[in-house]
Amino acid sequence: MRAELPHGYWNPKIELMPKGKLRRLQLSRVQEAFRYAWKNSPFYRRLMEKHGVAPDDILTLEDFFRKFPVTSRQELERDQLENPPFGTRLALPLEEALRYHSTSGTTGKPPVRAFDTERDWIWGADAWATSLYNFGVRPTDIVMVAFGYGSFIGFWGAHYAFEKIGCRVHPTGSMDTKTRIRVILDLNVTVLCCTPSYAIRMLHVASEEGIDLAARSQLSMIVVAGEPGATIPSTKEIIEKGFNAHLGDFMGTTETAGMIASTCSRRCGGLHINEDRYLTEVVDPNTLEPVGYGKKGMMVVTPLLKEAMPLLRYATNDMVLMERGTVCPCGRTLDLFMGGILGRYDDMVKIRGVQLTPQMIEEIVRGFPEVEEFFTTVENRDGLDTLLIKFELKSGTDSAAAEQIASNIKQQVKTHIGFSPEVGLEPHNLLPRFELKARRFKDLRVKVN
Amino acid sequence: MAQQTSLTQEEETKLLAAFRVLEEFSEHDLPVVKFNCRKAKNELWQALFELDLLPR
Numbered sequence: 001m002r003a004e005l006p007h008g009y010w011n012p013k014i015e016l017m018p019k020g021k022l023r024r025l026q027l028s029r030v031q032e033a034f035r036y037a038w039k040n041s042p043f044y045r046r047l048m049e050k051h052g053v054a055p056d057d058i059l060t061l062e063d064f065f066r067k068f069p070v071t072s073r074q075e076l077e078r079d080q081l082e083n084p085p086f087g088t089r090l091a092l093p094l095e096e097a098l099r100y101h102s103t104s105g106t107t108g109k110p111p112v113r114a115f116d117t118e119r120d121w122i123w124g125a126d127a128w129a130t131s132l133y134n135f136g137v138r139p140t141d142i143v144m145v146a147f148g149y150g151s152f153i154g155f156w157g158a159h160y161a162f163e164k165i166g167c168r169v170h171p172t173g174s175m176d177t178k179t180r181i182r183v184i185l186d187l188n189v190t191v192l193c194c195t196p197s198y199a200i201r202m203l204h205v206a207s208e209e210g211i212d213l214a215a216r217s218q219l220s221m222i223v224v225a226g227e228p229g230a231t232i233p234s235t236k237e238i239i240e241k242g243f244n245a246h247l248g249d250f251m252g253t254t255e256t257a258g259m260i261a262s263t264c265s266r267r268c269g270g271l272h273i274n275e276d277r278y279l280t281e282v283v284d285p286n287t288l289e290p291v292g293y294g295k296k297g298m299m300v301v302t303p304l305l306k307e308a309m310p311l312l313r314y315a316t317n318d319m320v321l322m323e324r325g326t327v328c329p330c331g332r333t334l335d336l337f338m339g340g341i342l343g344r345y346d347d348m349v350k351i352r353g354v355q356l357t358p359q360m361i362e363e364i365v366r367g368f369p370e371v372e373e374f375f376t377t378v379e380n381r382d383g384l385d386t387l388l389i390k391f392e393l394k395s396g397t398d399s400a401a402a403e404q405i406a407s408n409i410k411q412q413v414k415t416h417i418g419f420s421p422e423v424g425l426e427p428h429n430l431l432p433r434f435e436l437k438a439r440r441f442k443d444l445r446v447k448v449n
Numbered sequence: 450m451a452q453q454t455s456l457t458q459e460e461e462t463k464l465l466a467a468f469r470v471l472e473e474f475s476e477h478d479l480p481v482v483k484f485n486c487r488k489a490k491n492e493l494w495q496a497l498f499e500l501d502l503l504p505r
Binding site: 008009010011012126129130133164165 | 479480481484485487488
């Protein structure tokens with residue numbers, strides 16, 4: 001039986017602040033960020049002049065939303081390609097930057113490169129510290145951060161935040177999964193920090209080794225980020241049950257660094273937004289008009305007061321649904337993203353007239369505990385769009401069960417999504433495994449422009 | 450211009466006072482104050498150590 005998580009506020013002044021006061025704080029920080037970018041960032045100065053807007057024109061948050069356009073990732077990539085290697089967004093001389101990190105990069109394109117000053121870095125780690133403390137992490141916790149510690153920002157901020165809280169941190173950059181499991185058991189690790197895919201991978205490897213992590217480990221919290229898995233009910237259940245630990249979802253983006261929103265100890269199903277550090281909007285992805293509370297839309301985010309590389313109204317392509325903070329019993333006034341990141345608009349595909357996200361497939365396939373890994377493709381066969389789901393069974397599972405599982409997956413996809421896929425079993429360990437940013441969905445249809 | 454090679458008595462006193470303030474706030478009830486001051490205190494400790502100014 002899992003013990004309740006400790007409840008507390010990292011910074012009650014902000015977390016319990018009345019909404020009107022919080023909006024005024026956001027406005028003053030947006031005005032400062034806008035003025036700073038106008039003065040120091042050639043990329044943003046050009047954009048502001050192009051749209052005929054200057055710092056004195058931003059008198060309300062509404063002015064900011066209406067008068068200044070969103071920035072897309074493509075614009076950041078283009079600026080970087082035209083002004084190599086770092087683009088013109090940088091707002092200070094390069095020698096004043098302290099840290100470099102990059103996005104994972106989309107196919108065939110260079111990653112977006114970013115810098116932080118020392119102040120930015122502390123700012124990002126502090127956003128993580130706020131989120132981790134509010135989830136229930138305390139100085140007595142023993143933490144494993146299971147990621148590669150490379151140029152991808154990943155869990156760097158988390159590492160520094162755990163240290164700031166005073167936890168004992170075990171970085172495990174080059175360790176393989178078996179060694180990490182051994183460390184969890186031998187050193188009484190209480191908090192595991194990784195992607196949801198990797199948490200599941202760890203459970204599979206432990207099972208192959210005959211280790212029941214739910215029974216034998218001291219883990220009480222699993223901190224996941226980087227993928228939407230923690231909010232997919234079937235995936236969440238696998239992780240919480242497999243480790244007998246509370247699962248916390250933490251969402252951020254490489255371009256903004258830090259932690260935008262996260263699960264609190266009351267775990268209401270929503271993620272509280274760190275609204276003093278991030279101004280977030282939810283807009284219709286096509287019209288860019290605000291959709292309001294309770295409706296799905298694209299998250300647009302402005303990190304408040306980044307020094308090295310300002311970012312204003314960044315269109316994340318993340319699908320979210322915002323609710324008022326009062327939905328959560330924790331007492332925070334900070335708004336929530338219900339269910340975290342619900343999908344990505346650039347991952348969404350249309351098959352036989354149905355809008356489909358990879359999360360919809362994952363929710364179904366993870367509902368079968370015998371399935372260890374899966375991969376989905378969309379192909380055009382004889383002029384008909386076809387969804388193919390390949391899956392692997394956990395080692396030791398009777399392969400006779402495969403046919404029934406395939407048939408059940410097929411039936412559930414038909415019921416919940418609206419058409420029948422092709423479903424097939426693959427030999428064990430053939431499908432790719434992931435430590436960061438799992439991609440289990442590929443659209444192989446030829447696009448005609 | 451020649452580089453200053455040591456702190457004045459007044460500067461030493463100020464640094465030590467800053468350390469004591471951070472030390473006090475490292476025990477504060479508010480996590481945002483406690484954990485940030487503790488980190489800052491430990492960084493300042495390093496300077497005091499290197500300057501041999503730590504209170505004995």
